[in-house]
Amino acid sequence: MTATRQLHGAGGAGAAAMRRRTGPSGWMVAPALGFFLVFAIIPLIVALYLSFTRWDAITDPAWVGLDNWASVLVDPVAIDALVLTLKVIVISWVVQTPISLLLGTWTAGKQRNRAVLGAIFFLPLLLSSAATAIAFKAILDPNFGLSASLGIPFLKQDWLGNQQLVLFVVIFIIAWQFVPFHTLLFQGGVRQIPASLYEAAEIDGAGTIKQFFHITLPQLRYTLVTSSTLMIIGSLTYFDVIFVLTGGVPSAGTRILPILMYVTGFSASQFGQASVMAIILAVIGLAIALLLTKLSGFAKMDSQQEGL
Amino acid sequence: MTLRTSPRRRTRMAAVALGVSALMLGATACSSGGGAPSGSATLWGLTGTDEDTVLGPSLKEWNAANADGQVAPTYFQNDAYKTKIRTAVGAGSAPTIIYSWAGGTLNSYVDAGKVADITSETADAKGKFLESVWNQGVIDDKVYAVPMNATTPIMFYYNKDVLKSAGVEVPTTFDEIVDAIPKLKAAGVAPFSLAGASKWPSLMWEEYLVDRVAGPEAFNKIMAGEADAWSDPGIIEANEKIQELVKAGAFVDGYASVTADSNADVALLYTGKAAMMLQGAWVMTTFKQQAAEFAEKGLGYTTFPAVTGGKGDPSNIVGNPSGYFSISAAATKEQKASALKYLTDGVFDKGYIDRMVKAGQVPPITDIDAEIADAGGDFGTTVYDLTKNAKNFQMSWDQALPPAQATALLTNLDQLFNLQITPEEFSDNMNKTIGQ
Numbered sequence: 001m002t003a004t005r006q007l008h009g010a011g012g013a014g015a016a017a018m019r020r021r022t023g024p025s026g027w028m029v030a031p032a033l034g035f036f037l038v039f040a041i042i043p044l045i046v047a048l049y050l051s052f053t054r055w056d057a058i059t060d061p062a063w064v065g066l067d068n069w070a071s072v073l074v075d076p077v078a079i080d081a082l083v084l085t086l087k088v089i090v091i092s093w094v095v096q097t098p099i100s101l102l103l104g105t106w107t108a109g110k111q112r113n114r115a116v117l118g119a120i121f122f123l124p125l126l127l128s129s130a131a132t133a134i135a136f137k138a139i140l141d142p143n144f145g146l147s148a149s150l151g152i153p154f155l156k157q158d159w160l161g162n163q164q165l166v167l168f169v170v171i172f173i174i175a176w177q178f179v180p181f182h183t184l185l186f187q188g189g190v191r192q193i194p195a196s197l198y199e200a201a202e203i204d205g206a207g208t209i210k211q212f213f214h215i216t217l218p219q220l221r222y223t224l225v226t227s228s229t230l231m232i233i234g235s236l237t238y239f240d241v242i243f244v245l246t247g248g249v250p251s252a253g254t255r256i257l258p259i260l261m262y263v264t265g266f267s268a269s270q271f272g273q274a275s276v277m278a279i280i281l282a283v284i285g286l287a288i289a290l291l292l293t294k295l296s297g298f299a300k301m302d303s304q305q306e307g308l
Numbered sequence: 309m310t311l312r313t314s315p316r317r318r319t320r321m322a323a324v325a326l327g328v329s330a331l332m333l334g335a336t337a338c339s340s341g342g343g344a345p346s347g348s349a350t351l352w353g354l355t356g357t358d359e360d361t362v363l364g365p366s367l368k369e370w371n372a373a374n375a376d377g378q379v380a381p382t383y384f385q386n387d388a389y390k391t392k393i394r395t396a397v398g399a400g401s402a403p404t405i406i407y408s409w410a411g412g413t414l415n416s417y418v419d420a421g422k423v424a425d426i427t428s429e430t431a432d433a434k435g436k437f438l439e440s441v442w443n444q445g446v447i448d449d450k451v452y453a454v455p456m457n458a459t460t461p462i463m464f465y466y467n468k469d470v471l472k473s474a475g476v477e478v479p480t481t482f483d484e485i486v487d488a489i490p491k492l493k494a495a496g497v498a499p500f501s502l503a504g505a506s507k508w509p510s511l512m513w514e515e516y517l518v519d520r521v522a523g524p525e526a527f528n529k530i531m532a533g534e535a536d537a538w539s540d541p542g543i544i545e546a547n548e549k550i551q552e553l554v555k556a557g558a559f560v561d562g563y564a565s566v567t568a569d570s571n572a573d574v575a576l577l578y579t580g581k582a583a584m585m586l587q588g589a590w591v592m593t594t595f596k597q598q599a600a601e602f603a604e605k606g607l608g609y610t611t612f613p614a615v616t617g618g619k620g621d622p623s624n625i626v627g628n629p630s631g632y633f634s635i636s637a638a639a640t641k642e643q644k645a646s647a648l649k650y651l652t653d654g655v656f657d658k659g660y661i662d663r664m665v666k667a668g669q670v671p672p673i674t675d676i677d678a679e680i681a682d683a684g685g686d687f688g689t690t691v692y693d694l695t696k697n698a699k700n701f702q703m704s705w706d707q708a709l710p711p712a713q714a715t716a717l718l719t720n721l722d723q724l725f726n727l728q729i730t731p732e733e734f735s736d737n738m739n740k741t742i743g744q
Contacts, residue, residue, distance in 0.1 A: 056711075058398040059420045134570075141572055142562025143581055160505055161564020161726070247567045248387065249507040251722050266391050268715035269416075270744075 044282060051275035061272070068272040078277065080252065081260040084167070088256055089235040091171050096231055097224075100179050104186025105216055118187070125180040133244035136173050160245065163253030170254055173241055178234065182227045189223030190216060225296040229289055236285050257281055348378035349404035349639070349647035352393060357593070358631070359383045361667045362457065362660070370654045377646040379405065379654075397422050397636070404639040404647045410444040410453055410632045411707035412714065418447050423634040424644065426651075427451040433652045440701035441629040441672035456655045457631030458669035459695050460589040462512045462704075466608045470497055470583040478608060479584075482520070482549065482615045489556045492583050498560035500553075501582035503568035507718040508706060510725050512586045513553075515626040515705055516612040517546035523619035524700045530742070531708060538738035542619065547724055547731035549615075554727060564726060571598065578602040586612070588627055589691050592668065609687060611694055625694055626702040630672050670695065712744040 051068055053061035072078050107118035124132070139146050140159040147155035159169050197215050206214065239258045242250060249267075250259050257277055265274030353363045363381060371378050382403070384392060389407070396402045397417060406423060408414050417423045427450045434442060437455055445453030466478055474495035479485045485499075492499040503509040518526055522542020529537040553559065560582050566572045568587075571594050576582040578599040595603040614622040633655065635647050654660070656673055664671050665683045670691045680688040695701065706714040720737050723729045729737070 056398075056416060057394045058416050058422060137567060137570060140565065141570070142565050143560065143576055144572060156562070158562040158565050160567075161562060163726070163728075247506045247569050249718055249722075251564075251726075252719075252728075263715060267711060269394065269711040 044279075047275045047278045047282075050271055051279055053272050055271040056269045057271060058269075064272065068276045072273050072276040072280075077252075077255070078257075078260060081255050081257045081277075082280075084254075085236060085256040085258075087167065088171060088174075088238065089232050091168075092174055092235045093228060093231050095171060096175050096179055096182060097228065099175070100182035100227065101186050101220070101224075103179065103183040104188075105190050105212065107183065108187045108190035118183075121183060122180045124177050125184075127177075129177065129240035130244050132173065132177055133241040136169075136241075137245055140169065161251075163251060166251070166253040170242055170245070173245070174235070174238065177241070178231070182231065185223055185227050186220060189220045193219045221296070225292060229292050232288055232292070233285050236281060236288070347376070347642045347646065348380050349643045349650065351379050351381045351405040351407075351633075351647075352389065352403045353381055353383050353407055354389055355383045355385050357667070357669075358457065361663055361669075365663055366654060366657075366660050369659060370650060374646075374649070374654075377649045379646060379650050400638045402636045402638060404636050404643040405651070406634045406636055407456075408453065408632050408634060409628065409703075409707045410630075411703050412710040413707070414445070414453055414632065414634065415447065416710065417634065418452050422637050423452050424637050424639075425450045425452060426454070426635055426648065429648050430454055430652060436656065436673055438672045438674060438695060440698060441695070444629045444703055445632050445634075453632035453634040454651055454655070455630035455672050456633045456651075458589075458664060459628070459630050459672040459691070460670075461625040461627035461691065461694055461698075461701070462516065462586060462612070463589050463609045463691070463694075464584065464586055464612050465577060465591075466584040466610075467577050467580055467582070467602075468606050468608045470495075470580050471608075474583065476583070478610060479613050481613050482517075485558070485613060486552070486556065488583075489553075489558050493557055497580065498576065498582040499558045499584060500560065501566070501573045501576035501585040502559045502563040503566045503573035504559070504563040504722070504725055505565055506568040507722050508704075509568055509573065509587065510721050511704065511706060511718065512588075512626070513550055514546065514721060515702060516586070517549050517615070518543050519620040519624050519626060519700075519702060520612065520615040520622070521546045521549070521618045521620065523621070524624065524702060525619075527702060527705065527708075533742055535742065536735075536739050537742060538735040540735075544731045544735060547734055550724060551727060551731065554725060559725075564722075574598065578606070589670070592687055596668070609690060621699040623694075623698050624700040624702065625698045627704060628707070629701050629703055710744065713738075713741045716741045716744075 050061060052063060052065060054064045054068070055061035103121060107114050107121065127135075137160070138144075141148075142156055142158060142161075145155070147153065147157075157165060160166050193216065197219070198211055201211050201215055237258050238256060239262065242254050242256065242259055243262070246254055250263070255263070258281065261274050261277040261281065264270050264277065351363075351367070353359060363383075367379055367381050393402065393406065393408075394413075397406065398420075402422070406417070408417070414423070430451050433454065434451075438459070441455050441459055445451055445455065470492075471478065474488075474492050474497065476488045476491050477484070479488055489499045502513075515527075522540055522545070526537075526540045526542045529540065560566065560576055566576070571591075573585060573587065574591050574594045575598065577585045578595060592603070595607055611622070611625065614620075633651055635644055635651070639647065656671060661671050661673060661676065661679070665676070665679050665688070668683075668685075668688060670680060670688055672695065674696075677689070677692065680692050702708075705717060709717065717738065720729065720734050724731070724734045
């Protein structure tokens with residue numbers, strides 16, 4: 001593709017016109033843009049408007065200026081929720097990335113047992129979040145769960161009630177649910193790496209571990225960025241498992257910003273303040289995504305296989 | 309691959325693209341609900357028991373007999389309904405007949421002029437309802453909602469065998485509860501089952517203890533929006549009692565992880581792992597489904613114990629008086645007429661009451677003692693008598709309060725039960741929500 005475009009570009013005068021004629025018409029993005037406008041941009045503008053109003057969904061929104069912003073930004077509950085959200089993002093990334101990277105690399109091998117195990121690892125991804133949460137709720141029940149059926153006293157913890165413990169329970173469940181997906185990404189990435197690189201490394205005397213750090217890891221750079229972006233944005237807006245796990249009324253230990261936003265909006269009917277949180281989430285999400293693409297040079301999309 | 313397109317083909321594709329977007333816009337624009345013929349009233353109800361044994365059969369009968377006063381129902385799952393109805397009422401696209409639990413929600417509908425005043429139209433029907441239940445639909449002496457569902461007070465359940473083998477009598481005072489705790493723990497069972505993770509079961513303790521210690525006035529002051537109403541000494545004392553129970557180990561180990569939607573709290577009682585439990589009358593259905601024999605022989609039920617020296621009358625009960633029907637102010641005249649006819653003549657007609665009683669539910673209707681004793685057995689009679697004789701029937705606080713305060717209440721109560729805040733901090737936090 002790059003090559004063809006350069007060829008056309010070399011045509012000198014009239015090249016711009018020619019370039020326009022190549023490739024599909026710009027109108028083809030219209031449906032996508034339409035969807036984006038209706039389901040993303042317009043709601044975002046409405047949320048921004050609502051964030052300056054007091055609205056209980058029954059009476060008409062009343063303009064209150066920056067009141068909601070002032071109250072949310074100094075509200076200790078909202079700040080706690082934001083800190084907790086960041087904790088979930090960081091810990092989730094630290095937990096999920098190495099596991100999926102290693103699993104992905106391992107399952108990329110052609111051995112039959114790896115293929116079978118790879119298929120099994122993939123199973124959690126097929127379950128809906130609600131089903132996952134309900135299953136874990138039953139497993140973690142202090143009186144009827146795993147501890148009671150296996151008779152292991154250590155498992156009889158206040159998993160969901162202990163405010164320090166519950167965060168790690170949630171992170172574990174998120175990891176259980178999403179590691180398979182990221183494993184799949186890395187598996188695909190590893191399989192793209194040309195075998196000649198490994199052959200060359202082997203001739204130079206590099207062992208498996210050296211090969212991993214000097215070939216696999218650098219070659220997976222963009223996969224890593226993709227996976228990290230999905231992970232971070234996913235954690236930022238994480239909702240369903242926590243909601244179901246806590247029966248819709250989360251305690252302080254699981255009240256991450258998306259959950260607090262829902263509770264403020266739909267349980268407490270304070271849609272103005274909930275909209276402030278929605279905007280904050282959208283801005284943080286955008287900032288992180290932009291930062292990641294900028295820092296990693298993702299936008300340039302250089303081929304890593306030059307000279308091969 | 310390079311795709312070469314002629315100008316004409318490009319325009320055609322553009323037209324298709326535009327068409328797709330337009331279709332999509334159209335689809336979102338006309339997705340509002342309530343599309344029934346103009347004369348017939350619409351009704352949104354709940355799936356489950358309401359649809360199966362209460363509204364479903366009733367409306368089938370009603371619509372067959374009233375060709376010119378049709379009521380078209382749509383059923384929703386409980387949580388989905390709660391979010392949907394609020395926005396529908398706000399946007400003026402509510403059904404003719406609006407289902408609610410009265411309380412704070414009904415107040416906000418009335419404040420915004422979204423439901424019709426039906427005082428004169430329902431004057432004749434009023435007489436057949438239990439007064440404490442009827443009054444929840446009355447705001448400023450005007451009727452805005454009429455009861456349509458079973459009455460479900462919060463009951464004090466116990467496992468007869470567990471209490472007996474631990475040598476404990478059913479407590480009738482708070483002090484007896486406190487005395488029973490060490491005995492039951494020594495017998496290796498949890499004194500009380502509690503679904504603390506769901507939060508609202510904890511609220512039942514708060515509601516009863518505040519009532520028994522301080523009487524209904526303490527909460528009435530909160531509802532009236534009086535400044536610092538949560539700092540009432542009675543509320544602080546009740547919360548001290550709650551923390552006393554927590555510290556004494558009254559509630560099952562890991563109660564903060566026990567959820568009510570999985571019925572884990574009910575299971576603790578019928579498996580004999582816990583001796584007693586405070587829960588709504590509605591869990592009787594679960595007992596019957598999951599442990600029929602226990603429900604018949606091993607399960608005991610009574611009202612909440614008294615607090616010695618407390619101001620509250622021990623006959624007072626808390627819970628859900630009923631579900632309620634209001635009429636949307638936005639409905640057409642014909643729709644309102646059809647709806648009113650159903651509310652006054654169809655709801656709680658003989659078949660309606662019979663079906664409920666047969667299903668073990670207790671309608672908030674006067675003079676049906678015999679029917680309930682026949683079909684509902686001892687439990688039905690207990691619930692009916694408690695409701696009939698209650699000096700005060702306090703609606704669950706999370707329904708009675710405006711949504712913002714109710715949400716804050718559950719959050720703070722959770723922290724109170726987990727000993728993260730003191731009763732004084734609880735009162736301070738809640739005082740800040742008054743007026744929200």
